[in-house]
Amino acid sequence: MSLQVTNLEAELKEPQSLVSERDRAQYLAQLIEHRNPLVVSGWLGTVRDRALNLLRDQALPSTRDEDWRFTDLSALYRTTFQPVKPAIVTSTDLDTWTTSDLPIRIVVINGVFAPEHSTLDTLPSGITVQSLATAEEAIQPYLLQQQGMNEVFTALNTASFTDGVVIRVGKNQVIETPIHLLFLTVAGDVPVAIAPRALIIAESGSAATLIEEYGAIASSSRAMTHQESGEGTYWTNAVTEISLADNAQLHHTRTQREATAGFHIGKTAVAQSRDSRYSLTTLNIGAQISRHNPEIVLTGIQTETHLNGLTLAVQSQLSDTHSLIHFAQPHCIAKQLNKCIVNDRARAVFNGRIEVPKAAQQTNAAQLSRNLLLSSKARVDTKPQLEIVADDVKCAHGATVSQLEDEEIFYLQSRGLDRESACDLLVKGFAAEITEKVPSEKLRSQLLTSILSLIRD
Amino acid sequence: MIIENSDVILSVKDLSAEVDGIEILKGLSLEIKAGEIHAIMGPNGSGKSTFSKVLTGHPAYTVTGGEVTFKGQNLFDLEPQDRAREGIFLSFQYPLEIPGVSNLDFLRVAYNSKQKYKGLEELDAFDFDDLIRETLDIVKMNPAFLDRSVNEGFSGGEKKRNEILQMALLEPTLGILDETDSGLDIDALRIVANGVNQLTRPDNAVLMITHYQRLLDYIVPDYIHVMEGGRIVTTGGKELALELEERGYEWVTDKEPVEVGAR
Ligand SMILES: Nc1ncnc2c1ncn2[C@@H]1O[C@H](COP(=O)(O)OP(=O)(O)O)[C@@H](O)[C@H]1O
Numbered sequence: 001m002s003l004q005v006t007n008l009e010a011e012l013k014e015p016q017s018l019v020s021e022r023d024r025a026q027y028l029a030q031l032i033e034h035r036n037p038l039v040v041s042g043w044l045g046t047v048r049d050r051a052l053n054l055l056r057d058q059a060l061p062s063t064r065d066e067d068w069r070f071t072d073l074s075a076l077y078r079t080t081f082q083p084v085k086p087a088i089v090t091s092t093d094l095d096t097w098t099t100s101d102l103p104i105r106i107v108v109i110n111g112v113f114a115p116e117h118s119t120l121d122t123l124p125s126g127i128t129v130q131s132l133a134t135a136e137e138a139i140q141p142y143l144l145q146q147q148g149m150n151e152v153f154t155a156l157n158t159a160s161f162t163d164g165v166v167i168r169v170g171k172n173q174v175i176e177t178p179i180h181l182l183f184l185t186v187a188g189d190v191p192v193a194i195a196p197r198a199l200i201i202a203e204s205g206s207a208a209t210l211i212e213e214y215g216a217i218a219s220s221s222r223a224m225t226h227q228e229s230g231e232g233t234y235w236t237n238a239v240t241e242i243s244l245a246d247n248a249q250l251h252h253t254r255t256q257r258e259a260t261a262g263f264h265i266g267k268t269a270v271a272q273s274r275d276s277r278y279s280l281t282t283l284n285i286g287a288q289i290s291r292h293n294p295e296i297v298l299t300g301i302q303t304e305t306h307l308n309g310l311t312l313a314v315q316s317q318l319s320d321t322h323s324l325i326h327f328a329q330p331h332c333i334a335k336q337l338n339k340c341i342v343n344d345r346a347r348a349v350f351n352g353r354i355e356v357p358k359a360a361q362q363t364n365a366a367q368l369s370r371n372l373l374l375s376s377k378a379r380v381d382t383k384p385q386l387e388i389v390a391d392d393v394k395c396a397h398g399a400t401v402s403q404l405e406d407e408e409i410f411y412l413q414s415r416g417l418d419r420e421s422a423c424d425l426l427v428k429g430f431a432a433e434i435t436e437k438v439p440s441e442k443l444r445s446q447l448l449t450s451i452l453s454l455i456r457d
Numbered sequence: 458m459i460i461e462n463s464d465v466i467l468s469v470k471d472l473s474a475e476v477d478g479i480e481i482l483k484g485l486s487l488e489i490k491a492g493e494i495h496a497i498m499g500p501n502g503s504g505k506s507t508f509s510k511v512l513t514g515h516p517a518y519t520v521t522g523g524e525v526t527f528k529g530q531n532l533f534d535l536e537p538q539d540r541a542r543e544g545i546f547l548s549f550q551y552p553l554e555i556p557g558v559s560n561l562d563f564l565r566v567a568y569n570s571k572q573k574y575k576g577l578e579e580l581d582a583f584d585f586d587d588l589i590r591e592t593l594d595i596v597k598m599n600p601a602f603l604d605r606s607v608n609e610g611f612s613g614g615e616k617k618r619n620e621i622l623q624m625a626l627l628e629p630t631l632g633i634l635d636e637t638d639s640g641l642d643i644d645a646l647r648i649v650a651n652g653v654n655q656l657t658r659p660d661n662a663v664l665m666i667t668h669y670q671r672l673l674d675y676i677v678p679d680y681i682h683v684m685e686g687g688r689i690v691t692t693g694g695k696e697l698a699l700e701l702e703e704r705g706y707e708w709v710t711d712k713e714p715v716e717v718g719a720r
């Protein structure tokens with residue numbers, strides 16, 4: 001079952017100008033050629049080489065591929081990305097990305113761990129943070145353990161990353177303060193591609209909160225607006241692997257607030273062992289074209305998973321979320337709520353796949369997709385994709401699409417709010433159900449403020 | 458209370474209005490002065506709610522004739538929000554639910570919109586909290602309702618109480634109550650009526666729209682108007698309600714008695 005909603009006038013611009021298969025193959029070869037060299041050689045080099053092999057028989061997708069049907073990457077394929085140069089960043093450059101209620105900060109700039117901007121000396125005991133490039137080989141068994149590592153963009157990240165971070169929460173350690181993990185890009189005068197990488201290891205019985213953010217550092221000296229010359233254009237192709245051991249808990253927030261000149265493709269690959277609890281709150285706000293794939297594999301019994309997502313797409317943005325929850329064991333619970341707010345001619349895509357094989361009896365899964373269209377040319381394609389083989393399961397799903405109702409606006413006007421404030425309040429109400437789960441008051445209000453101002457522009 | 462020579466708050470002359478091209482109000486006239494409580498009664502579909510929506514500026518209704526002044530100024534010159542800020546308040550027959558917006562935030566935004574318009578001080582969250590807690594008492598509302606989404610999951614009675622809470626907060630010059638009594642049990646009706654009675658003053662006025670005489674036992678009107686077919690057909694004092702109760706609307710709305718089913 002699929003629900004595709006186009007408002008009255010929105011014309012479908014298909015078929016798109018497809019980039020041919022040969023061109024895409026050449027493009028992939030060029031991406032590989034232009035990837036950043038490793039600074040530190042060693043086991044990481046072997047990992048990259050293995051991924052290169054994987055890429056040999058793979059192709060970059062086009063809209064002919066079912067998984068990319070609504071997401072045309074031609075604009076990405078038409079951009080030639082160069083290796084990224086080292087960037088010098090001052091602490092004031094980071095100001096817009098830090099908040100006082102998130103004192104534990106780990107910063108990665110252009111894919112490279114930046115200890116000088118991170119607050120390593122205030123790390124609580126029980127948690128370790130390392131640069132991936134210099135991590136000891138002992139972490140290698142944790143890397144590439146998740147399913148879906150062969151998928152082309154993920155393999156491309158593995159073949160291209162030069163560094164990243166490893167965060168390990170020790171056994172039975174309970175970390176109260178959220179860990180603020182910032183992946184920031186300093187774009188240059190030519191388009192650059194960045195492959196940020198993170199590995200999160202939550203050992204058994206541990207509990208932690210992680211806020212992972214993606215965005216660009218813009219300062220007046222670094223103009224991000226000259227898109228035509230390619231200046232400021234960048235592509236983040238990110239992968240975060242997360243493993244939760246038995247009885248571990250992770251509260252995870254992921255925001256994508258890339259600059260409008262940016263492209264973003266990201267994977268969050270999670271494996272949950274028995275009795276673990278994982279919650280993921282995603283906010284997809286930036287980038288001209290973005291795609292996020294949260295993929296959760298429930299490898300143990302009695303796990304609990306909560307996915308809450310909010311996408312805002314305005315102007316000509318395209319924002320796609322393809323999620324997967326794969327049940328493999330009995331007695332697991334997963335709840336998913338995905339919301340999209342779409343304005344102007346923007347487009348949002350939500351595809352929520354839930355796999356319940358025979359072994360996963362007593363599964364309890366619920367998925368709801370709620371969408372708010374603010375203009376007659378806005379479009380959302382939302383599709384639950386349930387593959388249920390087990391027979392003793394509870395699986396519910398639903399999708400709604402709405403607009404701001406005149407009656408609601410009038411009710412607020414009759415209380416003295418002007419039309420604009422009334423619309424703001426209604427949109428805020430719609431968004432708040434997701435933003436309120438972000439475990440930082442300052443970040444929550446920043447997010448709501450930027451959502452409202454983006455809608456107004 | 459009827460006060461000699463008090464100011465005219467609302468003056469409606471020969472008002473007609475339509476919705477979806479169908480004329481609903483057909484030459485309605487009414488005058489409300491400071492201090493007075495008016496009631497409009499009438500059968501379902503006679504246009505009572507339409508009148509309240511036209512006064513508050515609902516976009517679905519088009520005024521096709523007549524004049525309305527509010528405190529001496531042309532009402533139709535004002536946007537809906539400015540009518541509210543100038544002091545018109547409608548307690549909705551069917552209050553809307555607004556998911557995700559806390560009642561407290563909503564009340565504060567509404568209060569501050571009016572303060573700003575009047576050039577008065579807007580209240581921050583702390584000061585507003587003090588104010589609203591005092592106001593809650595007027596409708597005996599549990600503070601827990603402040604943290605819930607506006608009207609979401611409220612019972613019928615709780616929604617109506619929430620409407621009167623807003624009225625208490627915004628202190629309108631003209632409070633219009635559209636069927637505020639319908640669906641209320643007797644305890645809730647007493648609380649709501651008691652709330653309204655605490656809000657009446659010599660310098661404001663109330664227009665109650667109701668179907669039943671019951672409300673008028675608790676909020677005693679100075680005038681009762683009977684509406685039928687989009688206009689006021691009879692006006693009288695509070696005794697009129699009793700007569701209507703006994704003899705039915707046909708008594709005033711039809712010159713000649715009609716057979717059942719003839720209309
Ligand atoms: N928004 C609307 N669209 C169409 N018809 C309406 C609308 N509002 C009111 N009406 C019609 O106008 C007439 C009067 O309705 P209303 O004002 O609600 O009466 P009352 O409140 O006295 O019961 C009814 O016939 C009703 O169907």
Ligand SMILES: [Mg+2]
Pocket residue numbers: 505506507550636
């Ligand atoms: Mg009515």
